[in-house]
Amino acid sequence: MIIKPLTKSELEDFFTSDAQNLLKYFLFKAIFSQPELLKGQDKLPIHVPKEHIEQWLVQSLGAKPVGSGSYPVDIIDKIKKYGADAKMLSWNGKKNSISGETSLAQKFKDAGNDLDEAFKNKDFSSIVSDWSDLFEKKLDKVFTDFKDIKKIYYFFVIRENNNFHICGMKVNKNKIKLMEEERHSDSSIWLKNVIDSRYGQSKIYKAKKRMELRLYPYNWVEDNLVISFDNSNINTVEKDLLGIDTKELYDKAQKIFLEQFKLIVGDPK
Numbered sequence: 001m002i003i004k005p006l007t008k009s010e011l012e013d014f015f016t017s018d019a020q021n022l023l024k025y026f027l028f029k030a031i032f033s034q035p036e037l038l039k040g041q042d043k044l045p046i047h048v049p050k051e052h053i054e055q056w057l058v059q060s061l062g063a064k065p066v067g068s069g070s071y072p073v074d075i076i077d078k079i080k081k082y083g084a085d086a087k088m089l090s091w092n093g094k095k096n097s098i099s100g101e102t103s104l105a106q107k108f109k110d111a112g113n114d115l116d117e118a119f120k121n122k123d124f125s126s127i128v129s130d131w132s133d134l135f136e137k138k139l140d141k142v143f144t145d146f147k148d149i150k151k152i153y154y155f156f157v158i159r160e161n162n163n164f165h166i167c168g169m170k171v172n173k174n175k176i177k178l179m180e181e182e183r184h185s186d187s188s189i190w191l192k193n194v195i196d197s198r199y200g201q202s203k204i205y206k207a208k209k210r211m212e213l214r215l216y217p218y219n220w221v222e223d224n225l226v227i228s229f230d231n232s233n234i235n236t237v238e239k240d241l242l243g244i245d246t247k248e249l250y251d252k253a254q255k256i257f258l259e260q261f262k263l264i265v266g267d268p269k
Contacts, residue, residue, distance in 0.1 A: 002175045003154065003195040003213070006168035008224050014155075015166060015227055019060040021265070026056045027164055027229055028264040032257060036237045043236055045090065046159060053157055054086045066146075070106070072138050076146055083142045084153040091217040093160045099215045102156075104194075104202065105135045106210035119206045124181050124189055131204055131211055132179045139173045158217050162231040167220050169195075199225075231264055 006014075015023070030048045037044065054074040058065050063075040063084070073083035089099040118127045143149055151170065158165040175193070182192040187206045194202035200215040220226050237256065241249070261268075 001193055001196055002172055002179065003169045003200075004172065005196075005199055005220070005225050006153075006170060008227075011166070011168045011225070011227060014061060014153075014168065020227060020229075022060045023056060023166070024229060024265045026052075026059075027231065028261055031162065031231065031234060031264065032260050036239050036241060038240055039238045041238065043161075046162065048088060048157075048159075050086070050088060053088045056157070057084065057086045057155060072142050073152060076149065078146070078148050081148050082151040082153055083146065083149050084155050086155055086157075088157040088159065089215060089217075091158050091160050091215075093163075093218075095218045096216075097218070098201070099158065099217055101212040101214050104211045104213050105131065105138055106208075107134075115206055115209055119186065124184050127189060127204060128179055128181050128191065132176050135179075135211065136173060136176045139171065139176075143173075156215070158215070158220075158226070160217070162234045164229045164231070165217065165221060165226040166229075167215075167217075167226045198223075229264075233263055234260060 030046060030052070034044070034046055054065065057063060057075050061075065061077065061084075063077040066073060066076045066083070072085065074086045076083050087102045089102060091097065091099045115127065118124075118130075139152060142152060152173070154169040154171060156167050156169075158167065178193040180192045182190040184190065189204040191202040191204065191211075194200075195213065198216065198219050200213055202211060202213050204211050217226075221228065239252075244252075
């Protein structure tokens with residue numbers, strides 16, 4: 001497989017107890033900053049910008065930020081000789097459900113093939129071949145730009161309502177040529193040999209012009225491949241705020257701050 005899950009032990013080599021404590025702090029900041037709901041309003045998902053997820057890794061792993069936009073990785077650790085891409089996916093918590101998607105590669109025109117025309121001609125093997133070239137070229141850039149880097153990882157933050165899970169994957173560039181078509185529709189190609197089917201699936205989308213990855217988070221949790229942060233005891237705040245004066249807002253914010261910090265990070269005393 002091109003993408004192989006890290007074991008719990010391997011994951012904890014990166015995310016030590018100190019790193020996990022820092023992640024709890026960032027989760028607290030993310031949850032605390034979410035806007036209050038009106039009374040009776042449906043719950044809203046917790047939003048964390050990708051740039052913040054990247055910074056979580058920079059801080060908790062002691063690595064350095066690198067690149068911007070479409071660069072293959074978000075952080076580099078020259079001492080430990082790896083680069084890593086930070087990703088965040090949403091999941092509804094159900095057993096057989098699949099997560100949201102993340103992009104592995106895009107801008108298909110760079111692969112030298114017109115994707116729409118290839119789909120029209122049902123030239124699926126050519127599409128997969130061109131896409132494997134594109135994916136390999138993307139990862140090669142990291143090894144070219146940073147001569148000391150030996151490995152590339154993906155670190156995923158999976159959001160399950162208020163609960164969060166961290167998982168990791170090692171990317172084997174040398175196995176990209178093993179990518180094959182598993183099946184196809186008129187608008188997508190499901191891929192083999194990208195990731196074990198128990199843990200995820202990868203597809204090439206004609207309309208989106210990109211290759212995406214989705215995970216089956218329940219199986220990651222079931223197989224003990226994640227570090228989990230259980231925040232299920234955090235209650236959604238419902239309060240109509242219009243008309244509340246500064247003093248009331250201050251008292252309310254201070255109360256929630258202290259309560260949530262103790263529940264998520266721990267009691268500093």
